[in-house]
Amino acid sequence: MFEALDVSEMNETDVREAIVRPLLTALGYRHGTKANIRTEITLRYDQAFLGRKSPKKDPKLQGRADYICEVIPYGRWVVEVKSPSQALDLDDAQQAHTYAAHPEVAAKYYMLTNGREFHLYQTGSPFEPVLSWPLEESDSVFHAVANLLGPDAIERGGKVMLDHGRPLGPGLGSQARIVGGSMSYSGHESTNEALVAAMKPLTGMRNTVRGQEICRVPDGLIEARIELEPAFNAFDELNRALGFVPIVFRSADEVISTDPERPSIFANVLTARILRGTVLPASPVMRGGVCQIDCEIIYHNQAVGYLDGASFRGSFASEQELVVLGNTQSVTHWGQFELVLV
Numbered sequence: 001m002f003e004a005l006d007v008s009e010m011n012e013t014d015v016r017e018a019i020v021r022p023l024l025t026a027l028g029y030r031h032g033t034k035a036n037i038r039t040e041i042t043l044r045y046d047q048a049f050l051g052r053k054s055p056k057k058d059p060k061l062q063g064r065a066d067y068i069c070e071v072i073p074y075g076r077w078v079v080e081v082k083s084p085s086q087a088l089d090l091d092d093a094q095q096a097h098t099y100a101a102h103p104e105v106a107a108k109y110y111m112l113t114n115g116r117e118f119h120l121y122q123t124g125s126p127f128e129p130v131l132s133w134p135l136e137e138s139d140s141v142f143h144a145v146a147n148l149l150g151p152d153a154i155e156r157g158g159k160v161m162l163d164h165g166r167p168l169g170p171g172l173g174s175q176a177r178i179v180g181g182s183m184s185y186s187g188h189e190s191t192n193e194a195l196v197a198a199m200k201p202l203t204g205m206r207n208t209v210r211g212q213e214i215c216r217v218p219d220g221l222i223e224a225r226i227e228l229e230p231a232f233n234a235f236d237e238l239n240r241a242l243g244f245v246p247i248v249f250r251s252a253d254e255v256i257s258t259d260p261e262r263p264s265i266f267a268n269v270l271t272a273r274i275l276r277g278t279v280l281p282a283s284p285v286m287r288g289g290v291c292q293i294d295c296e297i298i299y300h301n302q303a304v305g306y307l308d309g310a311s312f313r314g315s316f317a318s319e320q321e322l323v324v325l326g327n328t329q330s331v332t333h334w335g336q337f338e339l340v341l342v
Contacts (some may be wrong), residue, residue: 001026001138007115015115016066019135020081026142028151029069035151038068043102048187049305060342064101068107071151074158078110088125093119095234097126108157109149120148131180131309131340143210143229144180144340153179164215169256169307170340175215178226180340181209183316185327190331195322199331201284205231212246214256214312222256222305224249224266226339237281242272251302256307263306263314270299296323315336 002019010018029035042064064093067079080096082088092112100110100123109130112119118138121130130148147153149237184206203283212225225246230236239245249266257264274280274295283290298321305314317334 001142002135003139007084007135010084010115012081015084015113016081019115020067020079020113023138024067024195026071027069027146027149034072036070038070039066041065041068041105043099043104057097063095065101065102065105068099068105069149069154071158074155076107077095077149077154078103078105078107080110080112082112082117083113087318088112088114088117088119092181093121093126093129093211097121097123108154111149113310120145123127123138130342140208140229141180143208145312147179147211148176148342167220167255168214170258171310172256176341178209178212178214178224178339179342180211181311181338182205183209183228183337184194184335185333186335188331189192190329191331192331195331197327197332198285202333209337214339217250221279222249222253222264222266224250224339235283238283244270244272247301249301253269256312257305259308260306261306264305268299268301270301271301272297284290293324297321298323305337310337310342 001022005018007015007019019314024037029037031037065078066081068074068076069079077099078096080092080099082092086092086330090292096110096112099105100107100121107123110121110123112121115135117134118132120131121129131141131144162173163173166303167173185202185204188196189197190196208229210227210229212227214222215223219222225248227246228238228239239247247268247270249268251262251264251266274291274297276291276294278287278291279289280286300319300321301316302318303314303316305312314337315334316337317332319330319332321330
């Protein structure tokens, strides 16, 4: 979205017009629509005073919000823009928070940006952003941002729904939306040297989490449905062809752990049968082309993690058994993950 932009010579106005406005448009906001954009709205506050109040003498306070995005009548969020030459700090986050928390706005979220980086906060929590990213990663986090700030997301959040279910964990209801996150590969091992060599490009690879949810299912288990945006398009095509979108994990824990020393365990077993004649997409770990024989891949996946504020984070391991002509070869991958929940 912004790969070719050079912000070094930009001022605050440039950031508004070249970066923020295109982002709002991409999210689905337009002036004069149900998903409306209001700009430079002046907000007034109660008088400032020292000692005894004097309504006639105490000065009025006011501020100006750069953008207020509203989904009529469900909710709003605020964007505060700074110059690229200004590093973002807590004072800026608290300034933007006063706009979002103003009774005439009552926004659920607010975004702070200087064009170089973005910080997205939940109103009431200016000390820790829900999501942060540099400009050049805007494409990779776009789905996560849309899951929080897109018009459909704001509309869903503005509807009152009673939750009678048992909470998944502290600060969560009986279900939680996954609005972002990542999964990063750290390493792999196999007794088959050819598999070790083929999987080498995966080391250090980072997949973005698009979304989906965590909820309780009728049998009492906790189920996580996760949709990834793989680093390589070919992986996305292959996952969809195999029926692995979303990937479903389950846990027998009564609630999701908040203790890193006693984490919750989510697991699954997935089987992919690839028939002779299937066209496989090319990727860094395989050449692609027409599969010449029937084969089967069995995935034993486990994610071990804990709740840390609005995130569920931890480590994962995936053992994959490749069965070809009755011969089985295996490779195991491992790494770290984070899911951002609301």
